[in-house]
Amino acid sequence: xxxxxxxxxxxxxxxxxxxxxxxxxxxxxxxxxxxxxxxxxxxxxxxxxxxxxxxxxxxxxxxxxxxxxxxxxxxxxxxxxxxxxxxxxxxxxxxxxxxxxxxxxxxxxxxxxxxxxxxxxxxxxxxxxxxxxxxxxxxxxxxxxxxxxxxxxxxxxxxxxxxxxxxxxxxxxxxxxxxxxxxxxxxxxxxxxxxxxxxxxxxxxxxxxxxxxxxxxxxxxxxxxxxxxxxxxxxxxxxxxxxxxxxxxxxxxxxxxxxxxxxxxxxxxxxxxxxxxxxxxxxxxxxxxxxxxxxxxxxxxxxxxxxxxxxxxxxxxxxxxxxxxxxxxxxxxxxxxxxxxxxxxxxxxxxxxxxxxxxxxxxxxxxxxxxxxxxxxxxxxxxxxxxxxxxxxxxxxxxxxxxxxxxxxxxxxxxxxxxxxxxxxxxxxxxxxxxxxxxxxxxxxxxxxxxxxxxxxxxxxxxxxxxxxxxxxxxxxxxxxxxxxxxxxxxxxxxxxxxxxxxxxxxxxxxxxxxxxxxxxxxxxxxxxxxxxxxxxxxxxxxxxxxxxxxxxx
Numbered sequence: 048x049x050x051x052x053x054x055x056x057x058x059x060x061x062x063x064x065x066x067x068x069x070x071x072x073x074x075x076x077x078x079x080x081x082x083x084x085x086x087x088x089x090x091x092x093x094x095x096x097x098x099x100x101x102x103x104x105x106x107x108x109x110x111x112x113x114x115x116x117x118x119x120x121x122x123x124x125x126x127x128x129x130x131x132x133x134x135x136x137x138x139x140x141x142x143x144x145x146x147x148x149x150x151x152x153x154x155x156x157x158x159x160x161x162x163x164x165x166x167x168x169x170x171x172x173x174x175x176x177x178x179x180x181x182x183x184x185x186x187x188x189x190x191x192x193x194x195x196x197x198x199x200x201x202x203x204x205x206x207x208x209x210x211x212x213x214x215x216x217x218x219x220x221x222x223x224x225x226x227x228x229x230x231x232x233x234x235x236x237x238x239x240x241x242x243x244x245x246x247x248x249x250x251x252x253x254x255x256x257x258x259x260x261x262x263x264x265x266x267x268x269x270x271x272x273x274x275x276x277x278x279x280x281x282x283x284x285x286x287x288x289x290x291x292x293x294x295x296x297x298x299x300x301x302x303x304x305x306x307x308x309x310x311x312x313x314x315x316x317x318x319x320x321x322x323x324x325x326x327x328x329x330x331x332x333x334x335x336x337x338x339x340x341x342x343x344x345x346x347x348x349x350x351x352x353x354x355x356x357x358x359x360x361x362x363x364x365x366x367x368x369x370x371x372x373x374x375x376x377x378x379x380x381x382x383x384x385x386x387x388x389x390x391x392x393x394x395x396x397x398x399x400x401x402x403x404x405x406x407x408x409x410x411x412x413x414x415x416x417x418x419x420x421x422x423x424x425x426x427x428x429x430x431x432x433x434x435x436x437x438x439x440x441x442x443x444x445x446x447x448x449x450x451x452x453x454x455x456x457x458x459x460x461x462x463x464x465x466x467x468x469x470x471x472x473x474x475x476x477x478x479x480x481x482x483x484x485x486x487x488x489x490x491x492x493x494x495x496x497x498x499x500x501x502x503x504x505x506x507x508x509x510x511x512x513x514x515x516x517x518x519x520x521x522x523x524x525x526x527x528x529x530x531x532x533x534x535x536x537x538x539x540x541x542x543x544x545x546x547x548x549x550x551x552x553x554x555x556x557x558x559x560x561x562x563x564x565x566x567x568x569x570x571x572x573x574x575x576x577x578x579x580x581x582x583x584x585x586x587x588x589x590x591x592x593x594x595x596x597x598x599x600x601x
Contacts, residue, residue: 048161050142053219055104056164056171063103065597069094069170070108070212070233072095072204073116073193076098076472077167081115081134082174083192084436085401087260089472090495091229092314093345097589098170100347106221108212108233111139111160111174116193117439119465125456126449127465129439131192139164139174145181146218148210149279150203155189156181157211175211185511196440202270202278205302209235210282216242216499222371225597228257228310231268231302237309238282248292252335256596259303259337262323262492267303275300294333307334312596314338316493317514323489338595341514342402342493343588344582351477358573366569368502370480377478380471381432385401385455385462393460393560395430396508397479397505402437404446405490409447411483412454413546421550422458427558434475476500481557484509485549487541488533501525504572508557510545518583524575526552 048056073088074080074095074177083092091107098105122128156562158179162172170567177189188195191201209228213236216223226236237255244250261267272286283287290296305312307328313335315321321339328334351373357366371391378389389395402408411431413416421429433451437444448463455461464471476482482500484491485508494513501518503506507525509515519525528548533541562566581587 048140049514050144050159050161050219053221055106057102058070059104060102063101063105063593065225065593066223067103067105067225067227067597068108068212068216069105069227069229070208070236071229072110072208072232074107074172075469076162076169076172078137078468080136080162080167081468082109082112082193083468084116084438086493086495087230089344089469090493092169092340092469093343093348094229094589094592095169095172096167096345096348097585099164099168100345101589103170103589103593105170106223107170108208108215108227109170109172109174110190110193110208111136111176112193113178113191115177116436119436119467121465125452127437127445136160138162142173144215144218145179146214148206148214149282150186150189150206151278153186155186157207158216159215173212173215175207175215190561195437197438198234198270198479199274199278202275202280205232206235206278206280207600209233210239212236213239224254225256226254227592227597228255228306230258230260231306234302234306234309235280235282237306238280238284241284241309242282251309252311253599255306256338257306257309257313257335258316259307259324260316260492261303262315262489263319263590264327267301269299269301272298272300294331304328304331304334306535307331307337310335311599312338314340314596316340316342317517319489319513320492324397332354340588340591340595341583342495342498343583343585344495344499344502345586346502346584347447349473349476349499350580351504352503354504355558355576360574363566363569366504366573367565370572373503375478377432377474380464380474384464386593387462388457389430389460389462390428393428393430394480394558395432395478396481396483397432397434397475397484397500398483399432399434399464399472399475400484400494400496402435402448403441404443405487407487407542407545408435408452410485410542410546411549412451413542414550415472417550421553422460426520427562428460429558430460430462432462432464432475432479434467434471436467449539472496472499476505477503478559479505481505482507484515485528485545486510486512487538487545488512488530497525498579498583501575501583504576506557506568506571506575508549508552514583518578520578522556522571524571524578526557528552531569
């Protein structure tokens with residue numbers, strides 16, 4: 048293949064002929080390709096698979112992380128130990144392309160690898176690496192660890208993704224109509240284009256679209272503007288020119304705000320997140336329109352086909368048998384990691400996602416006596432599993448993880464698992480009866496893990512945040528905690544309110560239904576499986592991006 052004159056390797060569906068480049072720091076494509084950390088990557092991976100399904104004229108651009116995010120190991124006392132192991136990928140193709148970009152006023156070599164669409168059934172994908180002999184040691188480390196804790200390394204990573212990805216398209220003579228930034232990490236692509244277009248911001252806006260995933264302003268990254276300038280983030284623009292574009296006078300460069308002022312259109316990742324984002328950013332002049340396209344996950348990849356077949360054939364015995372088989376498969380992992388033998392006939396709750404403060408992994412433990420009653424109830428036995436990767440430098444989240452590990456030593460029906468990546472995520476969704484999600488409202492932009500749980504007959508119990516208001520019909524296809532006026536409650540009071548309601552729903556509705564009314568429980572499972580199948584399949588999402596974001600209908 049001639050990568051210097053790259054052509055799409057498959058025929059394009061006419062409705063999807065707008066030429067798109069999709070920039071993301073992470074992609075969860077397959078367990079074998081460890082270039083992701085969590086939900087942003089899971090979302091991007093499903094998007095790439097759906098772009099392949101629909102034969103869209105879209106390519107993915109990311110970074111080949113030499114050590115991935117990190118490997119989740121354990122210390123001798125079972126607590127969390129982050130480790131970094133070099134990853135090897137024989138299935139990636141060396142394009143032979145090498146070029147230089149400026150980072151920190153010095154030339155840095157970039158090498159490019161290609162993922163053929165037929166390997167994992169994705170859009171064509173290109174991954175950038177600076178780990179080449181021509182670079183000095185510091186430059187080599189830019190692509191070593193996803194979301195490196197060092198601030199200058201992290202900014203260099205954004206430059207590699209954005210500027211490196213934009214230059215790659217130029218080197219390949221592969222013109223794109225749309226540059227889609229999945230989060231603001233790839234924003235240096237906009238400044239590369241601005242330089243290319245002689246400073247004409249209107250031409251950049253014609254091409255740039257932006258997806259924001261962060262529903263509170265404090266969570267959007269800001270860095271010292273002088274540091275970004277010294278790092279060559281702005282492709283030669285002066286600080287005054289950047290401030291004019293960004294529209295803020297202080298010296299903290301707000302990546303998301305600048306993206307909203309340089310893009311033609313942006314979107315939140317659920318209908319609620321769209322509303323929150325429009326309200327949050329409305330105080331700033333000159334930002335683009337913020338639409339909403341609800342995240343989704345690829346049905347083909349995530350759903351359990353035999354479970355759906357049993358549902359569609361209305362074979363209750365086969366459906367229940369399949370679900371128990373999936374639980375047994377998960378429980379082998381539980382036994383292997385923790386020494387606890389779980390029972391497939393026992394109601395099993397799973398909380399599994401990135402460990403972060405607002406997601407409140409340990410919320411149920413805030414009432415220890417009630418937690419003990421839940422796990423020691425002889426009439427309605429319960430098993431509970433936690434899994435997820437805290438950011439390796441987020442010591443508060445790691446402490447929460449380790450607290451759960453310590454607590455688990457007192458219960459044979461409680462487990463905390465390591466290695467929460469695509470493979471374990473799939474097993475947890477297949478093997479759980481209840482998918483627990485309890486973020487502080489409205490901190491969760493979307494929270495897609497519950498979608499793939501529903502695709503595997505796992506019922507959602509959630510606070511009313513992210514995608515949940517669009518999906519859950521309480522008691523019919525899932526369960527949702529009643530909303531309070533979260534604007535007036537303190538964090539402590541909100542936690543107490545949600546905790547009380549979570550336990551009430553669990554003890555009085557969910558668990559008795561599971562044991563005393565199995566036909567009703569199965570009906571809830573199957574209704575969720577049907578409701579999630581189309582509306583939250585990423586083929587719908589990828590189609591909406593073309594119709595609402597990429598195709599300029601103005």
